[in-house]
Amino acid sequence: MINEKFHYGTVYVIDRRKTESEITEDFQKIAEVGMDMVVIWPPVFYWETPGGKEHSFKTGDLIMKLGEKLGVKIIVEIMGQVPQMEYLPDWATKDEFRVYNRGKREQYYNFNHPGVKELMNFHIKQCVEHYKNFPALYGYDIWNETAFESYDKYTVELFRQWLKEKYHENISELNDAWERTYTEWSQVKNENEHWASTKVEVDWHMFRMRNIADLLVEWKAEVRKYDEAHVVIADNVLSMISNHTRDRGTDDWKVAGSVDKYGISFYPKSGGRILDEEGPWLNSETLTEANNASKNKGFWISEMQSRHYSAVFVEDSISKEELRFWCMEGVSHGAQTIIYWKWRPFTKGVQVGGRGLFSLEGKETERSNMVKDIADIINKNSDLFMNSRPYKTPACVLYDPENVEFIKCSFAEIKKYKDSLYNDSIHGLYKTLYENNIPADFIRPEDIKAGGLKNYKVLFMTFQFALDNEVSKKIKEFVAAGGKVVADGKTGVINTWQVANKQLPGGEALNEIFNCHEVDLRGGDSEFQIEKNGDIITSYLEPGVKIKTIYEQQIVDVVNGSKVLARFSDGSPAVIKGKYHSGEAIYITTALWLAYYYKGQKEIVSLLKGIGKYLNLNIIEFEKESLAARLISGKEGNVLFLFNYEDRKITSKVKVCADKKNYKVIDLVSGHDVKSSYEKDRVVINFEIQPKNVLLLHLKEEK
Incomplete structure (x- = not known):
């Protein structure tokens, strides 16, 4: 594999109107602004050959030579979202190659079809x-x-094989889960019916995630037949948590596990086009998930938003300060490469006039000037x-x-209600944690x-409606051993066979840790x-x-002398704290984090602040004014990122968790020492x- 450094670059889209001189001029500017990586698309240029029926690489060869000359590494994007420019030119297309997806948008052809x-x-x-x-080739x-869905015969057969493995080749197990009466596996199909059991549809969508990962494994193996040295990459849009529609069918963890490098398309500002809500907390949630999906090995921002969507939709237009925020948010969450989408704006298509760091004429913009400033920070601190x-x-x-x-x-x-209640509840919880500067990983x-x-x-x-029995047992063991x-x-209402649990909350395997029993619902x-009880959890x-x-x-009876910290107007417990062996559980008898996401009552943030204090979750604390903060750690010490999203200068004091006294604090941008003490x-x-700025402080251990 290639020796690693923090790569910083752009996607470069080539169309048939690009000239050699324009490409050369652009690549010289790419190197001048401090970039060292370019992703090229398309990978082949059919228009260069007579009749357009052969893979041609003349333009690609030019780019590879420019990359070598200028010290810019090149990634070849083999498959994006325009098949006719890649693996399936129009002249090779057949009707049978198309997906069958019940009227949904067709973006790809059927990857499970033998011909495709x-x-x-x-x-x-x-x-x-x-x-x-x-x-110059990097990978x-x-x-x-990634995205794919089809109900064709080839995909349905793969679904059957997946079901056979899941249900141990026992058709009776499948019938039990699905409430069906099959006698042979050949009878099984996606029924698109879930009145008797939602497990039918659940299994289909879980299979889709596996199918996408399997395709990646297959294509990576194909690459390895011819090249064992270069990196193989794949990426999703945002994350499966923040962008949680079923359109894509992607499991970020499975995608990351199928390739060498996992990346995301990071578009924090959509002007309502994609996301219901936007903001630094959602950026943090998205980036945290990407890092967790990569198993903390570091992830890529394979596409970073560079400009508004198109000439006709500009509500997502961005400032140079936002570019700096987004790049530093990425670095502070574990990103190891940042690639902008894209160098110049679109000259054709639905996004004409959209995206791009430079103008259509190739001239500088305030964003391209900021790109150079960011490059200086990244290149100086790459290691x-x-x-x-x-x-x-x-x-x-x-x-x-x-x-x-x-x-x-x-x-x-x-x-x-929307069908996104679980993800929305996750959003509410993460947002509340974020606003208390409590970092949290996602665990599967x-x-x-x-x-x-x-x-x-x-x-x-939160809103963990379905709980796997084995997972419940592991959680119970965790609490018994001292975990919280x-x-x-809605915790553990059903198991993952969609059978209702009788003991709630938590189900039979987990109910004991919560020290309460549900008797009714309202x-x-x-x-x-x-309640007035002096507990640290409610002290704020x-x-x-x-x-x-x-x-x-939920109407519950409290058992084992557990402490009730809050009550509903009818006197029933709302917040319960209780012990279980060496650990304890805090249970809230309503969808609290969902309420925060939808209603935004700040007292919920204060309640979680107390929970965080009680459980000792704060690794960064502020006196006076609080800011968004992130901390990364390595063999050269820690780096503290402080984000000022406001239009005013802020002066404050921050306390950062440290296991040693002998830290020297250095401003990574100015290079100046910063006064610090140890308590x-x-x-x-x-x-x-300063206003709209990011402070990067290196906590370096002195020898």
């Missing part, structure tokens, strides 16, 4: 064999923005950033893709089964009141303050930060 597989493998062979010996992006990872957090949040599907199926025909059910909770002290669960769990309403909005709230809730109120287990730093 043959064409894809030929395309990979042609590209890899041609480019592999160029010194191949084999699937940009430091590459050898650092997000500081180890004691807290994790359970994220369960299967629970996503159970919720979507369960709410498919309920108009009052398979990680918990493998013993992953041993790396954490606290597990958060914080959960809210729907709709409500409110609860903080005045006794008697009322917190508004939505969706439901208990914290480095204390007084700082001043």
Whole structure:
């Protein structure tokens, strides 16, 4: 593999109107602004050959030679979202190659069709064999923005094989789960019907995620037939948590595990075109998920937003300061490469006039000038950033893709609520953690089964409607051994066979840790009141303050002498704290984090602040004014990122968790020393930060 450094670059899109002189001029400017990497698309140029029926690489050869001359590494994007310019030119297309997806948007052809597989493998062979010996080549992006769904016969047969493996080749097991009466596997298909059991549809969407990962494994193996040296990359749009529609069918963890480098297309500002909500907290959630999907090995921002969407949609137009924020947010969450989408704006198509760092004429913009400033920071500190990872957090949040599907199926025909309640509840929880500067990883059910909770002290669960029995047992063991769990309403209502649990919350395997039993449910909005009890969890709230809730109120009986910290107006417990062996659980009998996401009551932030204080979750604390902050750690010390999103200068004091006294603090931008002191287990730093700016402080251990 290639020696690693922090790469910084742009996607360069070539169309048939690009001239050699224009390409040469652009690449000279790319190098001048401090970039060292370019992703080229398309990978082949059919228009260069008579009749357009052969893979041609004349323009690609020019770019490879320019890259070698200028010290710019090249990634060949083998497959994006325009098949006719890649693996399936129009002259080779057949109707049978198309996906069958019940009227949804067709973006790709059917990758499971034998004919398409043959064409894809030929395309990979042609590209890899041609480019592999160029010194400038870094690697191949084999699937940009993964997404696929088809109900054709080839895909359905793969679905059957997946089901056979899942249900141990036992048709009776499948019938039990699906409430069907099959006698042969050949009878099984996607029924698009879930009244008797939502497991039918849940399994289909879980299979889709596996299918995409399997295709990546297949294509990577095809690359390796011809090139064993260069990196193979794939990427998704944002994350499966923030961009949680079913359109894509992507599991970020599975994608990351199928290739050498995992990346995301990072578009923090959509002007309402993609995301319901935007902001630094959602950026943090997206980037945290990307780092967790990469197993903390570092991820790529394969496409960084550079400009508004198109000439006709400019509500997502961006400032130079936003570019700096987004790049530094990426670095502070574990990004190891940042690639902008793209160099110049689109000259044709639905996004004409959109995206691009430079103008259509190739002239500088305020964003391109900021790009050079960011390059200076990244290039100066490449080794430091590459050898650092997000500081180890004691807290994790359970994220369960299967629970996503159970919720979507369960709410498919309920108009009052969206089918995204689980993801929205995750958003509410993460946003509340973020606003308290409490970092938290995402942990998956398979990680918990493998013993992953041993790396954490606290597990958060929210709207965890479906709980796997084995996962429940592992959580119970975690708490018994001294771990802490914080959960809210709808925990463990069913198991993952969609069978209702009788003991709630938590189900039979987990109910004991919560020290309460559900006796009834009450729907709709409500409110609860903080008890006067002197508990640290409620210490940031005045006794008697009322917190508004939505969706439901669980009526529970409290057992084992557990402490009730808040009650609903009818006297029933709202927040319960109780022991279980060496650990404890805090249970909230309503969908609290969902309420925060939808309603935004700041008292909920204060309640979590108390929970964080009680569980010792803060690794960064402020006196006076608080800012968004992130900490990365490596062999050269820690780097503290302070983000001032406001239009005013801020002066404050920050205390950063540190296990040693002898830290020297250096401003990474100015190179100046920053005064600091040491109190208990914290480095204390007084700082001043300018409006709309980021402060990067290197906490370097002195020998």
